[in-house]
Amino acid sequence: MNVKNCKRCGKIFNYLVGPQICPQCREALENKFQEVKAYILEHKDTANITTVAEECNVDVNQIKQWVREERLAFGEQSVLGIECEVCGTMIKTGRFCEKCKNDITRGLIDAAGLNKKAEPEKKASHREAARMRFLDSSNRG
Ligand SMILES: [Zn+2]
Numbered sequence: 001m002n003v004k005n006c007k008r009c010g011k012i013f014n015y016l017v018g019p020q021i022c023p024q025c026r027e028a029l030e031n032k033f034q035e036v037k038a039y040i041l042e043h044k045d046t047a048n049i050t051t052v053a054e055e056c057n058v059d060v061n062q063i064k065q066w067v068r069e070e071r072l073a074f075g076e077q078s079v080l081g082i083e084c085e086v087c088g089t090m091i092k093t094g095r096f097c098e099k100c101k102n103d104i105t106r107g108l109i110d111a112a113g114l115n116k117k118a119e120p121e122k123k124a125s126h127r128e129a130a131r132m133r134f135l136d137s138s139n140r141g
């Protein structure tokens with residue numbers, strides 16, 4: 001038997017697979033999910049993620065997680081959306097916009113290294129500075 005503490009309520013339970021939460025919390029979360037889903041369907045033209053979170057009493061990050069997992073999707077006409085993890089474009093579900101998804105497939109974006117930011121720009125300006133120095137010295141005499 002694999003006994004663990006529930007990450008939500010701290011209760012000890014018999015852990016099987018998936019997120020480390022007890023069956024009761026899992027059920028509560030599933031109910032919340034259905035509630036959020038219904039709310040979004042009903043208010044998709046007006047609500048934003050913050051409103052949904054407040055109205056359904058759910059954490060914004062929890063809603064985002066559901067969207068990232070593609071369990072929740074916002075309608076095409078909906079003002080609701082979530083930012084692409086690469087470029088910040090508003091998308092309806094998942095983690096990336098179509099363009100970035102393509103770039104990742106083609107290896108142009110390293111999805112694993114997304115947290116390293118603005119590295120190429122720094123290198124470019126460094127090279128620029130080096131070239132300036134070079135011009136400086138070659139102009140002499
Ligand atoms: Zn629990």
Ligand SMILES: [Zn+2]
Nearest residue numbers: 084087097100
């Ligand atoms: Zn993108």
